[in-house]
Amino acid sequence: MIDFYYWPTPNGWKVGILLEELGTPYNLIPVNIGKGDQFTPEFLQISPNHRMPAIVDHDVEGEPVSVFESGAIMFYLADKFGRFVPTDPLGRKQTMEWLFWQVGNLGPMAGQLSHFVNYAPEEDTGYGLKRYAREYDRCLGVLDRWLDGRDYILDDYSIADMICWPWILIARPLGTSLEPFPHLARWRQRVKERPAVQRAVDLGKELRRSKGPDDAERKILFEQTSRTITEQQA
Numbered sequence: 001m002i003d004f005y006y007w008p009t010p011n012g013w014k015v016g017i018l019l020e021e022l023g024t025p026y027n028l029i030p031v032n033i034g035k036g037d038q039f040t041p042e043f044l045q046i047s048p049n050h051r052m053p054a055i056v057d058h059d060v061e062g063e064p065v066s067v068f069e070s071g072a073i074m075f076y077l078a079d080k081f082g083r084f085v086p087t088d089p090l091g092r093k094q095t096m097e098w099l100f101w102q103v104g105n106l107g108p109m110a111g112q113l114s115h116f117v118n119y120a121p122e123e124d125t126g127y128g129l130k131r132y133a134r135e136y137d138r139c140l141g142v143l144d145r146w147l148d149g150r151d152y153i154l155d156d157y158s159i160a161d162m163i164c165w166p167w168i169l170i171a172r173p174l175g176t177s178l179e180p181f182p183h184l185a186r187w188r189q190r191v192k193e194r195p196a197v198q199r200a201v202d203l204g205k206e207l208r209r210s211k212g213p214d215d216a217e218r219k220i221l222f223e224q225t226s227r228t229i230t231e232q233q234a
């Protein structure tokens, strides 16, 4: 059995998509990031960056294996099951390229843009909002160009699609139209039509907030520093 530490956000959906595609049984463990579940000593043992998603794989010889960071989790699971990842060296290199691209470009830019669109006080949005909106738009342009003439990011549907897709799903709420990106829009739809993807986006939807974070949740989510994360462990 795989324990899946999850909260319904794009970062959580990525791993949810893979688990649903694999059809392997898993145990969904909610990590309420607005209430501070990510800072418990138990979770920190699994995810030293105290962020979800994370997994613990019990179907191994010896001690259970924990994995944090969505890109690492997806590589681990795809390799374990021998699915959704190429086995030839060049295919694996290309998988790495797009996984790292998501981890270093698309994901953080979309995540910070979401922060400025949804949570920053309006008087503080100025340059930050513009910067992340441009960078997100640039990433969409890169992926659109790459998908020209391709159905999927690699030759076949893979973890590269699964890790990037949630950030494109939320383009509109981030204030971006996909109209200038026809290849991306077609790919978004192609992936969205997969039943496993639909099941993953619905995972734990009853946990979603109906309104924005209150003051206590904002403090937990947006005011952490090296000092506060150390104090919480004391």
Ligand SMILES: N[C@@H](CCC(=O)N[C@@H](CS)C(=O)NCC(=O)O)C(=O)O
Pocket (backbone or CB within 6 Å): 009, 010, 011, 012, 033, 038, 050, 051, 052, 053, 068, 069, 070, 071, 103, 107, 220, 221
């Ligand atoms: N690079 C990480 C990002 C994970 C991440 O930022 N998760 C957010 C939720 S979307 C989280 O756990 N936030 C908790 C917090 O900010 O304290 C990954 O890809 O796994």
